Amino acid sequence: MNEPILLFLDINGVIDVEDTETPGEKFPQDSSTVYPVPGAKEFLQVIDSCDWIQPVWISSWGCQSQAWNKWAKTNRWPSAYPLDADEQHTALELIGHGSDKYLAARWYSRDWQHRIVWIEDGFWASNFYDNSMGAAVKWAENNPKVKLIDTSATIKQRCNGYKEGIRHWNIEQICDALNIQNRREILFNQIKAPITEELAEVLELTNVVEQEVITNPIDNSKAYLREPLDEQQMNTSGKIATIVGAIAGVTAIIGVVIVSLLIFLKNQTVALTQQWTVLKVTGGDTMLVRQTNGNQIQVRLCGINAREVSVEATKKLRSLVAAADNQVMIIPVKQDPDGYISAEVMADGSSEIEISFQEELLKSGLAKISKLGLECPNQLAFKNAENLAKLSNVGVWGKNK
Numbered sequence: 001m002n003e004p005i006l007l008f009l010d011i012n013g014v015i016d017v018e019d020t021e022t023p024g025e026k027f028p029q030d031s032s033t034v035y036p037v038p039g040a041k042e043f044l045q046v047i048d049s050c051d052w053i054q055p056v057w058i059s060s061w062g063c064q065s066q067a068w069n070k071w072a073k074t075n076r077w078p079s080a081y082p083l084d085a086d087e088q089h090t091a092l093e094l095i096g097h098g099s100d101k102y103l104a105a106r107w108y109s110r111d112w113q114h115r116i117v118w119i120e121d122g123f124w125a126s127n128f129y130d131n132s133m134g135a136a137v138k139w140a141e142n143n144p145k146v147k148l149i150d151t152s153a154t155i156k157q158r159c160n161g162y163k164e165g166i167r168h169w170n171i172e173q174i175c176d177a178l179n180i181q182n183r184r185e186i187l188f189n190q191i192k193a194p195i196t197e198e199l200a201e202v203l204e205l206t207n208v209v210e211q212e213v214i215t216n217p218i219d220n221s222k223a224y225l226r227e228p229l230d231e232q233q234m235n236t237s238g239k240i241a242t243i244v245g246a247i248a249g250v251t252a253i254i255g256v257v258i259v260s261l262l263i264f265l266k267n268q269t270v271a272l273t274q275q276w277t278v279l280k281v282t283g284g285d286t287m288l289v290r291q292t293n294g295n296q297i298q299v300r301l302c303g304i305n306a307r308e309v310s311v312e313a314t315k316k317l318r319s320l321v322a323a324a325d326n327q328v329m330i331i332p333v334k335q336d337p338d339g340y341i342s343a344e345v346m347a348d349g350s351s352e353i354e355i356s357f358q359e360e361l362l363k364s365g366l367a368k369i370s371k372l373g374l375e376c377p378n379q380l381a382f383k384n385a386e387n388l389a390k391l392s393n394v395g396v397w398g399k400n401k
Helices: 040-049 062-072 085-095 100-108 123-127 134-142 155-159 171-177 184-190 197-205 231-266 307-323 357-363 379-392
Strands: 005-009 025-027 032-034 053-057 115-120 146-150 275-281 286-290 296-301 327-335 341-348 354-356
Touching: 040 053, 040 062, 040 184, 053 062, 085 100, 100 115, 100 134, 115 134, 123 146, 134 146, 146 171, 155 327, 155 341, 155 354, 171 184, 275 307, 296 357, 307 341, 307 357, 341 357, 354 357, 357 379
Parallel strands: 005 053, 005 115, 115 146, 296 341
Antiparallel strands: 025 032, 275 286, 275 327, 286 296, 327 341, 341 354
16 A cells, blocks of 8 residues: 655746647637647546545636546545635744745645655756755755755756656656655656657668557547546556557657767767767856867857956856866757867766756856857856846946945
């Protein structure tokens, strides 16, 4: 028998992620446009069918979160957030400082003695931004019964094309945390790794013939409402999904290798390695690095401009390199006309969190976002870092006050 689990589930950035490639769906009750991630409906149905899981919404949707239950044809789940004024006041007195969501989670679970799983976007950035979920991270670190799952991809994952939300890269972790065993194949089948254009091209070139796969009887993402899954459907879908999952797994592994080869063929000046050795910091946003094959290249940090405070930026960049023992990870973007490789540069940090050199310079006010660096993949993270520097009046933003 499974131990009871209290599940806190966010909506935006978890099961609802805006996608410019799709038109979205309309919720008739309030005419909201939503963008359910692939498999969102099946995920909610599976959660609802697990009697050991006590699901609770913790979302800015508040009580309107139950619109998602109606959409997925599940039971209505309670909402823990937001707290009313009296609850907020009491929670602050008993629990102390923390974000509103953290206080809501602690208040709702104050008498719960079993495991807690909280699925939210943005936990990983808590060490870098104010008004975040840092208190929640510390709560989980000090309480073995609390498990946080972040659906916001890390910098390195975003550079590799991973999207936020419940996706192929985190669904297994979610199933493990929630003790979902018999029905996990359903979710694996619904939430597949995307086939990139590069991989599709290679599959065509290598004459890989797509095999016919029996359609999963619950795969109906276009439908607005459908009946909850019965046990027979789940068992049948599970057997099918096991086969599909095995094929997808092998394809994904082959895809990583093939896509890397394509990148190499397009730009042979960039070695296919993650770790690079920094030989010299040559400016506030430039450095000389050595590839594993011994070749040396000049790298420019994409997306930023540090010329305005170049001396201070150079010192900061040197300190970041020194803290990383001169070992960095580089995600190449393009080759500039002057011969520099424009790239995102990062290093391993504490708790398996990558440190973006661009974000560190922007947060310190030692660089500004460059209008010429739109190819850099993490523009949103860069904007957040620059906004933090503006609010703090540091670096170039302090001088302008």
